[in-house]
Amino acid sequence: MKYIEIENIACLPGRKLEEEDTFSFHCHPGLACFNRCCRNLNLFLYPYDVIRLKNRLGITSGQFIDRYSDAVLRPSNFFPEVLLHMAENEGQTCPFLSESGCSVYADRPDTCRLFPVEQGIFYDAQTMKTRMISFFKPPDFCLGLHEKTIWTPKTWIQGQDAEEYHKMTLQWADLKERFQSDPWGKSGAEGPGAKMAFMAIYNIDEFREFVFKSSFLKRYKVASETLKKIRHNDVEILKFGFEWVKFYLWGIKSGYLRLR
Incomplete structure (x- = not known):
């Protein structure tokens, strides 16, 4: 592509x-x-x-x-x-x-x-x-x-x-x-933010654990229906990851989640 x-x-x-x-x-x-x-x-x-x-x-x-x-x-x-x-x-x-x-x-x-x-x-x-x-x-x-x-x-x-x-x-x-322009700032394309984004986009099993087993849900409000979908459905957690990355890096509002 x-x-x-x-x-x-x-x-x-x-x-x-x-x-x-x-x-x-x-x-x-x-x-x-x-x-x-x-x-x-x-x-x-x-x-x-x-x-x-x-x-x-x-x-x-x-x-x-x-x-x-x-x-x-x-x-x-x-x-x-x-x-x-x-x-x-x-x-x-x-x-x-x-x-x-x-x-x-x-x-x-x-x-x-x-x-x-x-x-x-x-x-x-x-x-x-x-x-x-x-x-x-x-x-x-x-x-x-x-x-x-x-x-x-x-x-x-x-x-x-x-x-x-x-x-x-x-x-x-x-x-x-x-990603045609640099979203990372001083941390660079191999910094912690970049690793988080890569996890959400490519390593969805680890991202799912991050969502459900870290403080993620204390920081973000996610609809209960969305949580049901992403808990077991790989395509849904991938779509959720796309939305989270856009929100996390560029502040683009999403129907999937918002800050608490």
């Missing part, structure tokens, strides 16, 4: 897909290139990806982050990118790649789910909203693009069961856009 300046769209690689544009693609084990795209990747993980994968593996979000991810704070960025840690083998394969294909296929990350379509985000000044732009960008070795199955961007998202991913990625993009 990249933020795109409107004047740069024409210069980006791949074919920009409008809403009704079509493309051909079908990946299956009969292709000579099958699984070749699952190697040596800079594969970005979004917060909802972590929920799906950690639940699939039966581990906590903290365990998943420690075992399977790398957090990279790039120069001039104010929030780390989270990438999937490739296996330490000769091919630097995805850690979930098996001989028969993806071992977590039903819960694969958003980026894998949409491949070979890539998405970027830009702010539409006319509508004053953030929206997705799609590009058809298969690698040169991909043979799936010669198959006869036809898709539009919408049917591709539906066909890959990506609607929930799409919705959650947009919510994350709306929050992440705020």
